[in-house]
Amino acid sequence: MEFQMDAAFRRSFSRRHASAIPPRQQHCKRGWNSFLNFSRRISSTSTLLHNSLRSSSSLISKRKAANILVNVTASGRGLETLEFIQSGKLGEHPDEASLREVVDLEVSCLAAAAARIRDRREDGNIVTFSPKVFIPLTRVCRDFCGYCTFAASPRPGQAVYMSVDEVLEVARAGVAAGCTEALFTLGDKPELLYSQAKHELEALGHTSTVSYAAEVARIVLQETGLLPHMNVGVMSREDVILLRRVSVSQGLMLESISEKLLEPGGPHYRCPDKHPSARLSSIAAAGEEKVPFTSGLLIGIGETREERLQALLALRNLHKQYGHIQELIIQNFRAKKGTAMAKAAEPPLVELEWTIAMARLVFGTSMSIQAPPNLTPTMTDGKEWKRLIDAGINDWGGISPVTKDWVNPEDPTVLRRVLAHENSLGYARAEEWSPGLAQDAHSSFLEDKLSNLNGGSTGNHFDSVTNPAKISVGTDGTMHPTRAIGFQGMDVKRILKKIEEAVEPSEVEVTRLFRAMGPEFHDVVKAADELRARVNGEKVSYVVNRNINYTNVCGYKCQFCAFSKGKLSENLRGKPYSLSLDEVSRRAVEAWERGATEVCMQGGIHPEFTGETYMEILKAVKTAAPELHVHAFSPLEVFQGAFTLGVSVEEFLVELKNAGLGSLPGTAAEVLDDEVRRLLCPDKISTDQWLEVMETAHRIGLRTTSTIMFGHLDRSQHWARHLLRLRNLARNTGGFSEFVPLPFVHMQAPIYLKGRARKGPTSRECVLMHSIARLVLHPFITNVQASWVKMGPGGAQALLAAGCNDMGGSLMNESITRAAGASHGEELSPKEMETLILSTGKVPYQRTTLYGDAPAQQRIRAFSARPLT
Numbered sequence: 034m035e036f037q038m039d040a041a042f043r044r045s046f047s048r049r050h051a052s053a054i055p056p057r058q059q060h061c062k063r064g065w066n067s068f069l070n071f072s073r074r075i076s077s078t079s080t081l082l083h084n085s086l087r088s089s090s091s092l093i094s095k096r097k098a099a100n101i102l103v104n105v106t107a108s109g110r111g112l113e114t115l116e117f118i119q120s121g122k123l124g125e126h127p128d129e130a131s132l133r134e135v136v137d138l139e140v141s142c143l144a145a146a147a148a149r150i151r152d153r154r155e156d157g158n159i160v161t162f163s164p165k166v167f168i169p170l171t172r173v174c175r176d177f178c179g180y181c182t183f184a185a186s187p188r189p190g191q192a193v194y195m196s197v198d199e200v201l202e203v204a205r206a207g208v209a210a211g212c213t214e215a216l217f218t219l220g221d222k223p224e225l226l227y228s229q230a231k232h233e234l235e236a237l238g239h240t241s242t243v244s245y246a247a248e249v250a251r252i253v254l255q256e257t258g259l260l261p262h263m264n265v266g267v268m269s270r271e272d273v274i275l276l277r278r279v280s281v282s283q284g285l286m287l288e289s290i291s292e293k294l295l296e297p298g299g300p301h302y303r304c305p306d307k308h309p310s311a312r313l314s315s316i317a318a319a320g321e322e323k324v325p326f327t328s329g330l331l332i333g334i335g336e337t338r339e340e341r342l343q344a345l346l347a348l349r350n351l352h353k354q355y356g357h358i359q360e361l362i363i364q365n366f367r368a369k370k371g372t373a374m375a376k377a378a379e380p381p382l383v384e385l386e387w388t389i390a391m392a393r394l395v396f397g398t399s400m401s402i403q404a405p406p407n408l409t410p411t412m413t414d415g416k417e418w419k420r421l422i423d424a425g426i427n428d429w430g431g432i433s434p435v436t437k438d439w440v441n442p443e444d445p446t447v448l449r450r451v452l453a454h455e456n457s458l459g460y461a462r463a464e465e466w467s468p469g470l471a472q473d474a475h476s477s478f479l480e481d482k483l484s485n486l487n488g489g490s491t492g493n494h495f496d497s498v499t500n501p502a503k504i505s506v507g508t509d510g511t512m513h514p515t516r517a518i519g520f521q522g523m524d525v526k527r528i529l530k531k532i533e534e535a536v537e538p539s540e541v542e543v544t545r546l547f548r549a550m551g552p553e554f555h556d557v558v559k560a561a562d563e564l565r566a567r568v569n570g571e572k573v574s575y576v577v578n579r580n581i582n583y584t585n586v587c588g589y590k591c592q593f594c595a596f597s598k599g600k601l602s603e604n605l606r607g608k609p610y611s612l613s614l615d616e617v618s619r620r621a622v623e624a625w626e627r628g629a630t631e632v633c634m635q636g637g638i639h640p641e642f643t644g645e646t647y648m649e650i651l652k653a654v655k656t657a658a659p660e661l662h663v664h665a666f667s668p669l670e671v672f673q674g675a676f677t678l679g680v681s682v683e684e685f686l687v688e689l690k691n692a693g694l695g696s697l698p699g700t701a702a703e704v705l706d707d708e709v710r711r712l713l714c715p716d717k718i719s720t721d722q723w724l725e726v727m728e729t730a731h732r733i734g735l736r737t738t739s740t741i742m743f744g745h746l747d748r749s750q751h752w753a754r755h756l757l758r759l760r761n762l763a764r765n766t767g768g769f770s771e772f773v774p775l776p777f778v779h780m781q782a783p784i785y786l787k788g789r790a791r792k793g794p795t796s797r798e799c800v801l802m803h804s805i806a807r808l809v810l811h812p813f814i815t816n817v818q819a820s821w822v823k824m825g826p827g828g829a830q831a832l833l834a835a836g837c838n839d840m841g842g843s844l845m846n847e848s849i850t851r852a853a854g855a856s857h858g859e860e861l862s863p864k865e866m867e868t869l870i871l872s873t874g875k876v877p878y879q880r881t882t883l884y885g886d887a888p889a890q891q892r893i894r895a896f897s898a899r900p901l902t
């Protein structure tokens with residue numbers, strides 16, 4: 034099942050600097066020292082007991098000493114085995130015999146070892162949670178668990194099942210609140226026990242609860258984009274297949290492997306669906322069908338530690354066979370009023386710690402292990418959650434701003450309280466979450482979802498990026514398969530030091546920087562801003578310009594674009610238009626009279642436009658305003674223009690330069706990685722073609738900008754490749770004037786409306802993109818621009834402390850971003866621009882396109898210009 038501060042499936046809230054040695058590490062260090070001291074005590078005790086056996090004359094004393102020595106020796110052997118497990122010498126999944134050697138050790142020792150195993154994860158410093166809505170499609174159940182308050186019997190006059198409209202009301206409220214997952218929680222097969230449930234299903238056109246759940250999940254996914262995670266109880270293989278088509282994941286708690294719990298008086302008496310063999314069979318069926326799956330244990334209901342270990346091993350066997358268990362939940366029993374076990378004793382916190390630690394030892398580094406804090410036994414200091422982290426968890430579970438946890442409604446505010454203090458252990462909260470690494474790349478279920486929902490194949494994009502795979506979810510919960518990149522031992526400070534010493538970072542190292550959170554995030558931003566200060570000083574530049582988007586008619590099918598219109602485009606907002614040459618000229622003259630030094634001209638790729646059309650537009654501007662710098666024509670327009678004239682790219686660029694073209698915008702880059710481009714803009718120029726146009730422009734003396742449009746289908750490794758490709762070209766040509774990150778604006782973008790892209794990058798990702806660009810592109814691109822059009826003036830202002838030294842243009846008009854749904858993009862006057870820059874303590878500087886001084890006369894005109902009407 035899936036989930037990233039902003040609106041994330043697993044997401045991050047406030048971040049604070051941590052001490053040089055995070056308190057979490059200090060705590061774990063204390064735990065491990067306790068472990069080692071315990072080992073030394075055993076060694077010392079063993080020596081004393083051997084001496085006692087040799088010197089004692091009493092047979093009884095010898096027998097007592099011998100028994101104690103056996104126990105001490107076993108403990109010593111257990112500690113040695115535990116050391117082997119935590120160090121990884123016994124592999125990711127230690128054998129059962131080795132695990133049994135450690136089960137009786139002190140819980141503090143087990144927890145310390147488990148935490149060290151967890152910390153070996155590539156995201157070992159991250160604790161995640163999931164914003165979701167809980168959808169109790171039916172609370173009626175044929176089982177009578179002794180601890181459950183969720184299940185209820187049918188009541189006269191009340192429907193057994195939620196209607197589709199009721200479900201959508203909840204789901205839409207969840208979307209509005211930033212949730213990304215719809216957790217369907219149901220009673221198990223009520224139609225087999227209650228005639229009312231059976232009759233309601235018949236009226237709904239279904240023969241089973243699972244069938245109705247599948248229909249509703251499909252509607253929720255299509256109508257809201259929330260990702261369905263299905264907890265429908267024990268399933269047949271046919272059930273698994275049915276739900277697989279409409280959900281991203283499924284779940285079923287094993288709870289326990291103890292069959293004695295099914296006996297009269299036990300918590301699972303009269304619960305046919307709680308039989309361990311039935312539940313294991315469902316989990317196996319999900320594995321056979323390659324369904325990402327969640328399972329786990331419920332402790333403290335009468336089972337023993339031995340039975341918990343057996344349950345963990347049974348789940349591990351299935352996971353080793355199929356590789357499909359992405360998340361393991363360790364949940365402790367809480368006595369609830371109105372249940373048969375209302376007066377039963379609850380397990381102490383140490384039992385929860387033992388089970389979490391053993392789960393980590395059994396499943397190793399890669400498994401995501403969760404313990405819901407709302408069920409955790411409380412401590413007087415309120416820091417019980419720290420004990421769970423120290424025992425090896427890396428996930429807190431679900432939180433809903435809309436609905437309560439219907440199964441476990443205890444203390445709904447505890448998770449928020451935990452998150453408020455989590456960084457005190459040195460952990461950062463995740464903006465991205467991935468389930469445990471499967472042993473096989475099961476990308477087909479993602480292709481099925483997107484193909485079924487959108488009526489077509491996704492091509493081979495997902496095949497190419499999942500080997501092996503994680504299933505992760507972006508800001509709004511959109512599914513993204515990502516490569517498993519190992520970051521063990523890749524310290525952010527070491528990478529930053531390497532960059533400071535002018536050593537080019539690798540793709541994996543740049544990707545690692547994009548994963549920075551908490552204190553690492555601040556280290557990256559600080560390094561970028563210090564480099565900005567050394568290179569650019571405290572001067573922040575901007576240019577007074579005007580955007581002229583001469584047509585929005587386009588024959589390309591870019592899935593991110595809400596600007597283009599026409600027969601071959603995605604018809605969304607506004608009417609098609611093409612500006613006349615007279616109107617283009619009029620706007621250019623008006624721009625010059627209002628103090629502009631540049632016009633930036635781009636448009637859709639009109640099917641009737643040729644290279645001659647672009648020449649005519651350029652000549653119209655230069656004739657009307659000869660001193661105006663023309664910054665025009667994306668690499669795609671250049672490529673298209675050359676093609677229509679039957680000339681080379683170089684020949685066409687030379688013609689444009691001779692006609693007065695001053696520079697090229699580096700747009701149409703999107704993400705310079707064909708894995709992304711094949712899905713995002715399949716008919717657009719390739720990565721190599723974009724780079725070829727830029728290299729050619731630089732060779733003939735035309736400067737260009739460079740851009741990235743990020744936060745849709747892309748992931749951090751794609752961003753790393755993009756930056757390194759720009760760096761390589763800039764090193765060879767020196768022709769890039771600046772780098773401009775452009776966050777994806779989702780609101781009216783076709784790919785988002787189809788449910789195939791997330792809601793743009795998170796704020797953390799935006800900051801990191803600008804900061805990391807500053808570091809990676811240095812010294813070959815020395816200007817990094819904050820786009821107020823995409824980020825808003827306030828967002829761009831904040832980036833001036835993250836490595837940016839330029840605010841871009843005042844624009845006068847901008848249509849492309851606003852067509853996608855952004856609220857910015859019309860004009861930011863020079864006065865407003867300089868006021869904004871001054872508020873950050875920086876010095877405003879009005880520049881030309883190529884970073885020269887703006888003419889004094891134009892500066893006077895710019896500050897006296899009246900707003901456009």
